[in-house]
Amino acid sequence: MKPGPFIYTAPDSLEEALELLDEHGGEAKPLAGGQSLMPLLNMRFAQPAVLVDLNPVPGLDGIVQRDAQLEIGATVRQASFGASPLVREHIPAAATAVPHIGHFVTRNRGTVGGSLAHADARGELPLALVALEGSVRVASHRNGERMVSADELFVTHFTTSLSDEELLVSSIWPIADNDWHFAFEEFAQRHGDYALGMVCVGIRVSNGHVSDARVAVSAVTDRPVCLDDAGAALIGHAAVPDAAREAGAMAATAVDPHSDLHATARYRRHLTGALVERACLVVFEAAS
Numbered sequence: 001m002k003p004g005p006f007i008y009t010a011p012d013s014l015e016e017a018l019e020l021l022d023e024h025g026g027e028a029k030p031l032a033g034g035q036s037l038m039p040l041l042n043m044r045f046a047q048p049a050v051l052v053d054l055n056p057v058p059g060l061d062g063i064v065q066r067d068a069q070l071e072i073g074a075t076v077r078q079a080s081f082g083a084s085p086l087v088r089e090h091i092p093a094a095a096t097a098v099p100h101i102g103h104f105v106t107r108n109r110g111t112v113g114g115s116l117a118h119a120d121a122r123g124e125l126p127l128a129l130v131a132l133e134g135s136v137r138v139a140s141h142r143n144g145e146r147m148v149s150a151d152e153l154f155v156t157h158f159t160t161s162l163s164d165e166e167l168l169v170s171s172i173w174p175i176a177d178n179d180w181h182f183a184f185e186e187f188a189q190r191h192g193d194y195a196l197g198m199v200c201v202g203i204r205v206s207n208g209h210v211s212d213a214r215v216a217v218s219a220v221t222d223r224p225v226c227l228d229d230a231g232a233a234l235i236g237h238a239a240v241p242d243a244a245r246e247a248g249a250m251a252a253t254a255v256d257p258h259s260d261l262h263a264t265a266r267y268r269r270h271l272t273g274a275l276v277e278r279a280c281l282v283v284f285e286a287a288s
């Protein structure tokens, strides 16, 4: 298949990119790494009249540490993100998630901003951003900039709360203090396939006991979500295998996945529990 006709634009500033999106409204689409958009164009599932190529836009490809957060420009490639010493040191769970995203070649082109804006419920970076309580910086020609929390960004599968005229400029990843430990776990039938289940668990341990916890899951839900009950089940407990098992059981109960040709709902539910339990054991070990 070949894409329908479109006008290709290559703005050389952020302002110009925002003006183009404003001028063409819902008829225009930003082009980042093209790893999701180009297949959609080729299959004519998307037929935008105008493509606004973000790759020539200066200033969108930086990884910057500011106080207790990392700001990742929209066009930073997934591979560069995962290999960045700042990312590996300060948000290691996000770095751990990167090798699960597709393949070497797709990670070299695919961008962090594109992955977040695409909002695939099976996307690793959307889950990591929710688990780490991150946010995105968004800009539009008419309304300037605003911040959107990860929780507000992801509405459902392939849908964000951004309007057609808005561009995701960067993502903000808080750096947790040293008492926090995070683990990312997923299962796919083959490495590089979309995951059947994925989780990101974070715990804060003080004196051998869990004082705070986050259990986030995706791929079995229509967007990445924190399972508050599963997180709460860990708080106050000693960091021991029984607590991990209980959190896994609560997570399995909390999700309501559906069956498809890859796996049954029952399997996905069981998988979620097993992944949460495994991630808890990893963070308990890291905290000990």
Ligand SMILES: Cc1cc2nc3c(=O)[nH]c(=O)nc-3n(C[C@H](O)[C@H](O)[C@H](O)COP(=O)(O)OP(=O)(O)OC[C@H]3O[C@@H](n4cnc5c(N)ncnc54)[C@H](O)[C@@H]3O)c2cc1C
Pocket: 029, 030, 031, 032, 033, 034, 035, 036, 037, 038, 054, 074, 100, 101, 102, 103, 106, 109, 110, 111, 112, 113, 114, 115, 117, 118, 120, 122, 123, 124, 125, 166, 167, 168, 169, 192, 193, 194, 195
């Ligand atoms: C074979 C294959 C396997 C894959 N496996 C996985 C996987 O396992 N996990 C996973 O998470 N992903 C996977 N992907 C998708 C890949 O990660 C894409 O790179 C990602 O989904 C989109 O990023 P992109 O930079 O390529 O964006 P593009 O494809 O260029 O754009 C995607 C969408 O986001 C919009 N967009 C892009 N940037 C912005 C922005 N800054 N602001 C607003 N809107 C924007 C575009 O208009 C488009 O609608 C796979 C892709 C392929 C081809």
